Amino acid sequence: MKVLGVVVEYNPFHNGHLYHLKSAKKLVKPDFTIAVMSGNFCQRGEPAIVNKFARAKMALLNGIDVVLEIPTVYALQDAGGFAFGSVGLMHKLGLVTDIVFGSESADISFLEKISKILYENSKEFDYLIKRELKKGLSYPNARKFALQKFLKTDLDTIKKLENSNDILGIEYIKAIFKYNSNIKYHVIKRVGAKYNEQNLSGKFSSATAIRNAIKFEKNIKEYVPESTYLILKDEFEKGRGPVFLENLEQFILSEFRLKARENLENIYGFSEGLDKRFIDSANISTNLKEFIENIKAKRFTFSRIRRLIFHAIFNFEKNYMEFSNKLGPQYARVLGFTTKGQEFLSYAKKKSTIPIITNPSLKNKILKDVLKNSERKWDFNISLYNWQFEKDILASNIYTLFYPNSSQRKSGMDFRKPIIIEG
Amino acid sequence: MKVLGVVVEYNPFHNGHLYHLKSAKKLVKPDFTIAVMSGNFCQRGEPAIVNKFARAKMALLNGIDVVLEIPTVYALQDAGGFAFGSVGLMHKLGLVTDIVFGSESADISFLEKISKILYENSKEFDYLIKRELKKGLSYPNARKFALQKFLKTDLDTIKKLENSNDILGIEYIKAIFKYNSNIKYHVIKRVGAKYNEQNLSGKFSSATAIRNAIKFEKNIKEYVPESTYLILKDEFEKGRGPVFLENLEQFILSEFRLKARENLENIYGFSEGLDKRFIDSANISTNLKEFIENIKAKRFTFSRIRRLIFHAIFNFEKNYMEFSNKLGPQYARVLGFTTKGQEFLSYAKKKSTIPIITNPSLKNKILKDVLKNSERKWDFNISLYNWQFEKDILASNIYTLFYPNSSQRKSGMDFRKPIIIEG
Numbered sequence: 001m002k003v004l005g006v007v008v009e010y011n012p013f014h015n016g017h018l019y020h021l022k023s024a025k026k027l028v029k030p031d032f033t034i035a036v037m038s039g040n041f042c043q044r045g046e047p048a049i050v051n052k053f054a055r056a057k058m059a060l061l062n063g064i065d066v067v068l069e070i071p072t073v074y075a076l077q078d079a080g081g082f083a084f085g086s087v088g089l090m091h092k093l094g095l096v097t098d099i100v101f102g103s104e105s106a107d108i109s110f111l112e113k114i115s116k117i118l119y120e121n122s123k124e125f126d127y128l129i130k131r132e133l134k135k136g137l138s139y140p141n142a143r144k145f146a147l148q149k150f151l152k153t154d155l156d157t158i159k160k161l162e163n164s165n166d167i168l169g170i171e172y173i174k175a176i177f178k179y180n181s182n183i184k185y186h187v188i189k190r191v192g193a194k195y196n197e198q199n200l201s202g203k204f205s206s207a208t209a210i211r212n213a214i215k216f217e218k219n220i221k222e223y224v225p226e227s228t229y230l231i232l233k234d235e236f237e238k239g240r241g242p243v244f245l246e247n248l249e250q251f252i253l254s255e256f257r258l259k260a261r262e263n264l265e266n267i268y269g270f271s272e273g274l275d276k277r278f279i280d281s282a283n284i285s286t287n288l289k290e291f292i293e294n295i296k297a298k299r300f301t302f303s304r305i306r307r308l309i310f311h312a313i314f315n316f317e318k319n320y321m322e323f324s325n326k327l328g329p330q331y332a333r334v335l336g337f338t339t340k341g342q343e344f345l346s347y348a349k350k351k352s353t354i355p356i357i358t359n360p361s362l363k364n365k366i367l368k369d370v371l372k373n374s375e376r377k378w379d380f381n382i383s384l385y386n387w388q389f390e391k392d393i394l395a396s397n398i399y400t401l402f403y404p405n406s407s408q409r410k411s412g413m414d415f416r417k418p419i420i421i422e423g
Numbered sequence: 424m425k426v427l428g429v430v431v432e433y434n435p436f437h438n439g440h441l442y443h444l445k446s447a448k449k450l451v452k453p454d455f456t457i458a459v460m461s462g463n464f465c466q467r468g469e470p471a472i473v474n475k476f477a478r479a480k481m482a483l484l485n486g487i488d489v490v491l492e493i494p495t496v497y498a499l500q501d502a503g504g505f506a507f508g509s510v511g512l513m514h515k516l517g518l519v520t521d522i523v524f525g526s527e528s529a530d531i532s533f534l535e536k537i538s539k540i541l542y543e544n545s546k547e548f549d550y551l552i553k554r555e556l557k558k559g560l561s562y563p564n565a566r567k568f569a570l571q572k573f574l575k576t577d578l579d580t581i582k583k584l585e586n587s588n589d590i591l592g593i594e595y596i597k598a599i600f601k602y603n604s605n606i607k608y609h610v611i612k613r614v615g616a617k618y619n620e621q622n623l624s625g626k627f628s629s630a631t632a633i634r635n636a637i638k639f640e641k642n643i644k645e646y647v648p649e650s651t652y653l654i655l656k657d658e659f660e661k662g663r664g665p666v667f668l669e670n671l672e673q674f675i676l677s678e679f680r681l682k683a684r685e686n687l688e689n690i691y692g693f694s695e696g697l698d699k700r701f702i703d704s705a706n707i708s709t710n711l712k713e714f715i716e717n718i719k720a721k722r723f724t725f726s727r728i729r730r731l732i733f734h735a736i737f738n739f740e741k742n743y744m745e746f747s748n749k750l751g752p753q754y755a756r757v758l759g760f761t762t763k764g765q766e767f768l769s770y771a772k773k774k775s776t777i778p779i780i781t782n783p784s785l786k787n788k789i790l791k792d793v794l795k796n797s798e799r800k801w802d803f804n805i806s807l808y809n810w811q812f813e814k815d816i817l818a819s820n821i822y823t824l825f826y827p828n829s830s831q832r833k834s835g836m837d838f839r840k841p842i843i844i845e846g
């Protein structure tokens with residue numbers, strides 16, 4: 001049985017995603033295709049434009065059989081943490097045979113070579129990176145120069161790896177090494193706009209550009225499949241979107257004006273004086289843009305700053321995060337499936353080394369049933385399972401508060417049943 | 424030297440306030456008149472309609488010589504705590520000779536009698552109140568029935584004391600007893616609308632009604648002195664108001680969705696299962712009105728619930744609050760003065776048993792100077808002084824974030840110099 005896995009955010013699902021999915025299927029010819037997808041907050045450190053169930057539905061209507069949620073504690077991490085969570089989810093499911101990811105270079109052997117070096121020499125390499133970081137470089141740049149020194153190569157070779165998808169690709173491969181997984185990996189040359197491209201650029205526009213267009217109330221019909229268009233329309237009409245980071249402006253500034261440095265001491269990622277920078281900035285800034293710009297320094301990327309906002313708000317404690325980055329995801333949360341996907345889930349339930357949560361109201365019962373099954377080589381820790389899941393719930397409960405329509409601002413989104421689509 | 428003190432919120436300063444002030448002056452014939460006023464948050468558990476400096480200016484333009492801020496930790500308490508803070512401020516200043524307060528009954532001897540009973544029999548009386556509270560009554564009602572039993576009188580006599588101003592009046596007198604203060608107290612029959620009256624009712628409309636009128640963009644010219652009108656107009660034009668509790672809706676709901684019961688364990692006032700009620704309510708409510716109504720039970724007043732919101736947000740720790748309710752205010756923060764008031768302040772600086780803070784940037788220097796003066800019988804504690812002042816700063820920094828105009832949302836309002844008015 002061949003199972004294709006893709007790591008996605010679908011924020012929102014657009015023509016480029018559809019192209020990638022179709023190409024991946026052509027390449028792998030899978031029996032089933034599953035997506036592991038960010039939940040209500042994405043890796044850029046922003047709330048998703050519409051909630052995770054709406055986005056899961058887009059995926060299911062466009063060729064994905066099962067959508068699983070990347071736990072929030074991974075979705076809101078840098079490329080390394082994000083990849084470790086995403087790949088871990090697929091690996092622990094026990095059935096994914098192939099993953100395919102987009103790549104700007106599409107040079108799989110070079111990506112693999114770099115990944116291997118990074119994986120096998122992680123200690124020496126960390127040291128080189130730290131030396132570069134001390135010069136005030138951002139992490140991506142520090143890594144680039146460290147790599148150049150390590151490989152004793154020219155900068156142009158390294159520059160080939162500067163793009164978001166290649167960076168992520170390296171992390172996916174590294175994660176496969178870390179889990180000692182048998183999953184095979186393939187790349188597809190990325191078409192159309194760059195991941196971060198701000199402006200619309202024809203049929204294959206970036207998700208960033210599409211979200212921007214939505215912000216300025218432009219018609220986005222030509223950039224997304226019709227099903228996406230209709231789902232977005234429905235969500236917007238019901239007042240459950242669009243949700244933008246800016247909607248959280250006063251909330252975020254309030255949070256950091258209320259905090260003292262000791263409140264951030266125990267939060268993952270607030271090293272290098274970032275605690276002080278965040279608090280000082282909240283007090284001198286009058287809006288979110290200013291807030292982030294006042295924190296910014298050469299060595300911190302904007303995405304990192306945005307992600308850290310949510311680390312603090314959702315209380316991502318250091319010890320649990322480090323634990324998470326050692327052990328990987330503790331459950332597979334099913335956001336939706338097709339009738340075909342249902343068949344896959346029945347197989348997965350027999351193989352997965354982590355509990356599969358289809359109905360979160362039964363979360364504790366699921367745990368009990370799982371623990372009764374002592375034959376299986378389970379690969380999770382109960383307290384971390386509860387902690388990670390609690391963060392998903394918290395993230396959703398905050399997310400819904402920033403829906404445009406106040407009557408939709410209920411909590412408890414996580415306790416609904418998954419989306420089921422015929423097909 | 425005769426010094427008249429009044430306890431006020433001036434939210435906003437209106438015709439009724441002016442009438443009260445003039446009558447009080449006629450009665451006392453003071454050399455100076457000072458007001459102790461709530462800061463950016465008021466006793467009803469709401470942000471003030473405009474900030475404390477704008478409101479201080481209204482006072483100074485209408486016959487007050489000096490405006491001092493009631494520290495936030497008292498302004499956001501029930502009648503007892505509010506009065507203890509307000510009266511304490513005047514008492515510790517060492518110069519106030521008379522206070523005058525509005526009263527619905529205007530029956531000073533009865534108010535005094537009740538106050539004495541409550542003060543002298545506080546233990547027995549607390550026991551009686553607790554017995555009534557256990558029946559599920561609100562605190563004001565429990566006190567009413569306890570009083571009836573204690574005095575062995577009929578309910579009609581007690582009912583005379585049901586009104587807000589009489590309730591506060593009793594607490595002012597009790598506070599004078601507690602501080603063993605020589606301040607004389609007088610009452611003036613309250614004219615015009617009731618304190619809580621929702622609707623406009625002619626020239627003497629209540630502050631609540633005036634704020635409501637502002638909310639619905641009605642003209643309020645006839646209900647306030649011209650100076651108030653112009654100050655409000657200016658503040659609104661600059662986008663520094665009006666500030667309503669509803670503006671904080673998403674922030675407040677987020678705060679309580681993020682909290683766990685243990686986060687409220689240490690906060691003053693979250694007894695009787697209120698911690699659970701607040702958290703549960705945040706999760707089932709989609710707006711502030713629902714949130715408060717879902718917490719409400721017969722034994723909790725709406726004001727108490729609203730005040731508790733801010734106890735939690737500003738982290739009013741139990742131990743410091745109890746300390747505050749034993750020791751009284753730890754400083755006299757000057758929001759503004761007239762040139763005449765400046766003379767008063769020069770006298771007060773020689774008499775006050777707490778530091779007088781005119782320029783908060785010099786807060787630490789003031790403390791040093793104060794401590795050098797070992798002749799004076801100082802009546803404050805350094806750690807409580809810092810704690811109380813920190814809460815004022817925090818309250819202001821959150822307050823400004825909810826200004827309508829985002830470019831005005833700076834923090835640090837507390838570090839500006841006081842308002843000075845010629846006269």
